[in-house]
Amino acid sequence: xxxxxxxGAEIIVQALIDLGVEVVFGYPGGAVLPIYDAIFKQNxxxxxxxxxxxxxxxxxxxxxxxxxxxxxxxxxxxxGATNAVTGIADAMMDSIPMVVLxxxxxxxxxxxxxxxxxxxxxxxxxxxxxxxLVKDVDRLGDVIHEAFYIATNGRPGPVVVDIPKDIQIxxxxxxxxxxxxxxxxxxxxxxxxxxxxxxxxxxxxxRKPILYTGGGIINSGPQAAQLLRELQRVTGFPVTSTLMxxxxxxxxxPAFLGMLGMHGTYEANLAMHDxxxxxxxxxxxxxxxxxxxxxxxxxxKKIHVDIDRSSINKNIMVDIGIVGDVGRxxxxxxxxxxxxxxxARKLDDWWGQINQWRARQCLAFRxxxxxxxxxxxxxxxxxxxxAREPIITTxxxxxxxxxxxxFGFDKPNKWLTSGGLGTMGYGLPAAIGAQxxxxxxxxxxxxxxxxxxxNIQEMSTAKQFELPVKVFILNNEYMGMVRQWQDLTYExxxxxxxxxxxxxxxxxxxAYGWTGLRINxxxxxxxxxxxxxxxxxxxxxxxxxxxxxxxxxxxPSGAAHNEMLLGPEQVVGALSEAAQALV
Amino acid sequence: MSKAHTLxxxxxxxxxxxxxxxxxxxxxxxxIGLFSSRGYNIDSLTVAEVTxxxxxxxxxxxxxxxxxxxxxxxxxLERLVPVHSVADLTVQGPHVxxxxxxxxxxxxxxxxVEALRLADIYRARVVDATTSSFVFEVTGSxxxxxxxxxxxRELGLIEVVRTGIVAIARGASGL
Ligand SMILES: Cc1ncc(C[n+]2csc(CCOP(=O)(O)OP(=O)(O)O)c2C)c(N)n1
Ligand SMILES: [Mg+2]
Numbered sequence: 054x055x056x057x058x059x060x061g062a063e064i065i066v067q068a069l070i071d072l073g074v075e076v077v078f079g080y081p082g083g084a085v086l087p088i089y090d091a092i093f094k095q096n097x098x099x100x101x102x103x104x105x106x107x108x109x110x111x112x113x114x115x116x117x118x119x120x121x122x123x124x125x126x127x128x129x130x131x132x133g134a135t136n137a138v139t140g141i142a143d144a145m146m147d148s149i150p151m152v153v154l155x156x157x158x159x160x161x162x163x164x165x166x167x168x169x170x171x172x173x174x175x176x177x178x179x180x181x182x183x184x185x186l187v188k189d190v191d192r193l194g195d196v197i198h199e200a201f202y203i204a205t206n207g208r209p210g211p212v213v214v215d216i217p218k219d220i221q222i223x224x225x226x227x228x229x230x231x232x233x234x235x236x237x238x239x240x241x242x243x244x245x246x247x248x249x250x251x252x253x254x255x256x257x258x259x260r261k262p263i264l265y266t267g268g269g270i271i272n273s274g275p276q277a278a279q280l281l282r283e284l285q286r287v288t289g290f291p292v293t294s295t296l297m298x299x300x301x302x303x304x305x306x307p308a309f310l311g312m313l314g315m316h317g318t319y320e321a322n323l324a325m326h327d328x329x330x331x332x333x334x335x336x337x338x339x340x341x342x343x344x345x346x347x348x349x350x351x352x353x354k355k356i357h358v359d360i361d362r363s364s365i366n367k368n369i370m371v372d373i374g375i376v377g378d379v380g381r382x383x384x385x386x387x388x389x390x391x392x393x394x395x396x397a398r399k400l401d402d403w404w405g406q407i408n409q410w411r412a413r414q415c416l417a418f419r420x421x422x423x424x425x426x427x428x429x430x431x432x433x434x435x436x437x438x439x440a441r442e443p444i445i446t447t448x449x450x451x452x453x454x455x456x457x458x459x460f461g462f463d464k465p466n467k468w469l470t471s472g473g474l475g476t477m478g479y480g481l482p483a484a485i486g487a488q489x490x491x492x493x494x495x496x497x498x499x500x501x502x503x504x505x506x507x508n509i510q511e512m513s514t515a516k517q518f519e520l521p522v523k524v525f526i527l528n529n530e531y532m533g534m535v536r537q538w539q540d541l542t543y544e545x546x547x548x549x550x551x552x553x554x555x556x557x558x559x560x561x562x563x564a565y566g567w568t569g570l571r572i573n574x575x576x577x578x579x580x581x582x583x584x585x586x587x588x589x590x591x592x593x594x595x596x597x598x599x600x601x602x603x604x605x606x607x608x609p610s611g612a613a614h615n616e617m618l619l620g621p622e623q624v625v626g627a628l629s630e631a632a633q634a635l636v
Numbered sequence: 637m638s639k640a641h642t643l644x645x646x647x648x649x650x651x652x653x654x655x656x657x658x659x660x661x662x663x664x665x666x667x668i669g670l671f672s673s674r675g676y677n678i679d680s681l682t683v684a685e686v687t688x689x690x691x692x693x694x695x696x697x698x699x700x701x702x703x704x705x706x707x708x709x710x711x712x713l714e715r716l717v718p719v720h721s722v723a724d725l726t727v728q729g730p731h732v733x734x735x736x737x738x739x740x741x742x743x744x745x746x747x748x749v750e751a752l753r754l755a756d757i758y759r760a761r762v763v764d765a766t767t768s769s770f771v772f773e774v775t776g777s778x779x780x781x782x783x784x785x786x787x788x789r790e791l792g793l794i795e796v797v798r799t800g801i802v803a804i805a806r807g808a809s810g811l
Binding site: 174175178179182183184186188203235236237238361362363365366367370 | 708711
């Protein structure tokens, strides 16, 4: 008795409404026309028409990352699905909750090389958290609900639901399921108390402790960032963060050592290296973080809190592994710490050492003359916008690392970047998604001139939906990060890393109905930034910066944390073949 | 006749895993793909539905790797959505492993008689016979099956098909 049977397409839309979905990023095509018609006939869900399916997936990621709600994508079969794959893989690597609905050819045509057929579940099997091919309309409603459950519970990730066209047309009764209890998927949320007790024991006796925090703090929700502050306050430990974790702990706190890893700060990396107790909270010992694993923090007892058991002991063997939601585990840690009557540790020697490392001022740069240093541009952008707590997205390259180094984040969900996959072209669509989820926020994509071209078509989307995103291009006329590696490894042979034949970004902006601005030198920088912020609607800024600047500090691939390069004078120009083989 | 399959050649161990999965489309591809995409070994793999009413299949995988790799394999398998449980029979204690092979042998005269005699010793059953050939069904540990096949080589071995290993823990309790 669940009412009249309705077509699959209407089941989908009704399920999305029941799930609280407000925005869908999509692009129509033959295999999803019934769903588009169902969307046309309602006004609860807003459909955002992108200009390329990769843009839809990144926009959904940006929406998810900035709001904490799952992003939703709707694309057609064949090329629609394959175009979305990069965004799906990106969401997988960065644990972003996302549900991707793909059209598929009718069930009787599957396997026949039908027009616009591709094996979507096959292609996405290993770059999604889970996927479904729905062959029975009676299962459709439940599958959609289950897909959201899996995307958002445990370690978040993308879930693909492939829906043949005949299933969109066939009828079934739909009912909103009661609370989903998946028959096999039961993530562990609460950590083992005995392990947490053991961790506290180590922490209480540490002399050189460090909290190494990651994207899990953001994924766990805003309360996790609060709990992290509290944990730091009660323990007195220094804090470092991965690229994905920035904003999980206030950058303005004196306890914050900055980002760690390949382009992390000197103090963060050396504190990791020298620590005697390392508490990893929602991070995964990625190779960009650890450097040479056999030389990674050799004297540290390691505690690892992760919701995904497979992350524990994957890259680095730890002493205590705690499977659970990082927020819940921190809550227990704080409670046990307090119940033992422990107070904030003084750790004078440790802080003394850390402050010596800090005194190296590894991020210092000298802005001289009229040519703008990219680091300086980011510092000025930060100063001009911080009061508005902007949401920053990035593309991939040097500009991304400089943004991570020089833009301070005090709150979660403000920093959106492609960390694991490192996808050029992420920033603009992610900014569009973030802006949709936060209509009043200042959203800025800090971009490189090469990356921005990879999803440039999304300027049209921003125009259509009147999204006032700002794109701030650090235009060095190079794929700077590639050029930097060529400096480091290939004696400066710049094979195809020069950005030849660039468009005139100001005219390009105007062609898309945006405002275009150019900042040529230091005298125009602050005024240009001000104009960008004050101009209503979308704005693209072509900020000309020094062409050959490289990003430091740097732990080269295959080096240990205490073998950092602090400046260009340390760049040798050639690497061993073993080191060359690493990415 | 169970034995601890713990070869410690350069720290590489051989483990037999029993995995209960939902018998849904693509589940085997997910499991096999996990092994290939992460570079794990599959020494043997068998799969069949074991509880029809609940639609659950049991996969037996024999794999090898360092203890850390084996731990990763189990954690990665548990992460797959349709996986109910992963049991490491090698770690859990004594268990029985069996494999079946169908072995086709062609020949005449003494060789034919000798093949039949050896089959008897190995408790292999004749499941097909012509005047010039036999098909034997042999069941047992992989080593026993290996040995039988090796013996048949001299006696006119034509082809072999093997099921791969199925395994179950000894004693009263189940997965
Ligand atoms: C889709 C994709 N292709 C290639 C790369 C490799 N890659 C990493 S950074 C980079 C150059 C980026 O240049 P630009 O956007 O100008 O940024 P810059 O490093 O100059 O700041 C390239 C090609 C990538 N990360 N993503
Ligand atoms: Mg560039």
